[in-house]
Amino acid sequence: MKLSSIHIVIIVFSCFCMSCNRPSKDENGILLFENLESRTDTHWTAGHSSFWFPTQKRTGPYMYLGDEKYSGPIVKYHPNGKLEFKGTYDYGFKSNEWSYYDAEGNLFSVEEYGDFGTLHDKKVFFPDGELKLKLIQNRSNDTLYFIERYADGSLKYMHHFHSLENDIERYKRLNEKGEIYEFFNEDSIYYKLDPETLEPIKSGTFMNGRRVGSWLSYFDNGLLMESKNYQDGELHGDYKSYHYNGSINRYGTYIGGDKTGEWIEKYDDGTTKIIANFKRNKLEGQYKEFHENGALKSLKEYYADQRIGTWKTFYDDGTLIRETNYD
Template sequence: LLRTVEYQKGVPHGRYREFYPDGRLRAYGTNMNGARDGLGMEDYLSGKPLRKSFYRAGKLHGVVTEYYPSGVIQSETPYIDGEKDGKVREYSEDGLLVYERDHRRNLESGKTRHYNAQGGLYREYDYKNGVQHGSMQEYLSDGKLKGTYECSDEKREGRGKEYYDTGELLLEGIYENDELNGPVRIFHKNGKVRIRSDYKNGLPHDNAWREFYETGAVRWIIPVKEGKKEGAAKEFHPDGHIKTVGTFVNDQREGLFKNFDENGVLVSDEVYDKGRLTRRTEFYPSGKIKSDQYFYENLLPPGEGGG
């Protein structure tokens, strides 16, 4: 037996039941004058509820509630005359709210909110007649605004801005498919540019990646490839004079780095092996050696040093 249906005057009217092949109840509800009406229930094979629906004259009318096999609510969807209308809510298996989506006449319209794993607001979008429009807002875990972005299909697409948790502008750049792609500027809290770089697939990728002091003066110029420093680098004093020159390989200092004071006088030479300092030679202003030190694991070996 897979189904029982009560009839009146040749049309379904009254209770109906549907069963799994092993005989356990799968669904039940009522018909009125040939159409579903009132409460309709569907169960898992375990007997726990899968879906609870309400009908009026054969159309969904009321809140449809779907459940995880554990019994926790998975979603709540309001209907009016067969169309989604109102706030649709989706939940995690832990019972935390994941999405809220406003609907009007079966189309997503209004605010859509996406929540993080802790239940806090993560992203917020605007929809109109089923189409996303306007900007997207993203929030930090404490609820403060992280950024505002042009977006498409709930992904960052176009110009975006991010902010410090104190409200100052932190970043300004271009997004493609939810990742930074193109020119990006990162700011100090005083509004001056701190980093200027091109990005590719969400990572810095620029032959002349630049970092700046809070005054606006250049601090570093370094080639960066796929997020890693790679090539000849220069560091500057705030007055613009060279401070350090050297080479990065795979995001680590490699080989000789030369350090200068504000007047351009050589202060020290440093030698690196895969980012580890192995030797430092310091100089007097006259150019004579002041000290010559070798390092193991960034520590001065006992008895070694120089004058």
């Protein structure tokens, strides 16, 4: 039986459409990443408080090939034809080893994935192939170990922390000479130095992961910038801050994390700027401000951070500007 021209056109068009719907692959028969689509699934479940009620939840994202979560190998190429990355998906999640390359074809990162797309290990490389960064996650005790190196292979940064709580247990940073300029241990001293000069920037002590005792911070000229005290992780005791020239800037007292009693602030020449009173971290009582010549600038009164009483404002020669009553 002879086919009409219409039949021939229909057959050709059908074959063309079938080839268009076919996912594209590379010369090795591996699926190209461009065929996949990222989607988040939505489903209904039962929530509970005092009553059962339907709750909408989202999971994912997953990588889909058509209407199915994709499982199998995948590749992607740079515009110049060089391999960009290769890896494997398992039911829409990254799985096993993934390798990433720059546009010149150099390997710069390798990642290892476990169940449900969980990242276990990661390595990043310098262009010459030397290890730059390494991440090791131990799922058995929920800890993570991370190191980074300089181009010559020397250690740059190392830390170790509990991944579930995201609490760092210990870490250290080193300059290119191999000198430690920052060190932390949850049950030890903490210090931070200038990486070049090794001049102090900050120091203190941790106990059970909480700040305790005296903590000091410094300006880049080596002079003290701030002195504060902690008790079980809360500010407690005397507090002092300083101007860049070394003179006192502000001082007062904390109790259980709250500003308490009289706090004084000064200009950098030592002249008093503010005298304030606090109770449980709120302004309470008389509040005075002064001009740089020492003359009274304003006189105010607070109760639990609220304005009360008569407020007065003065020029630097003592002349009254305004008077306002808040009772």
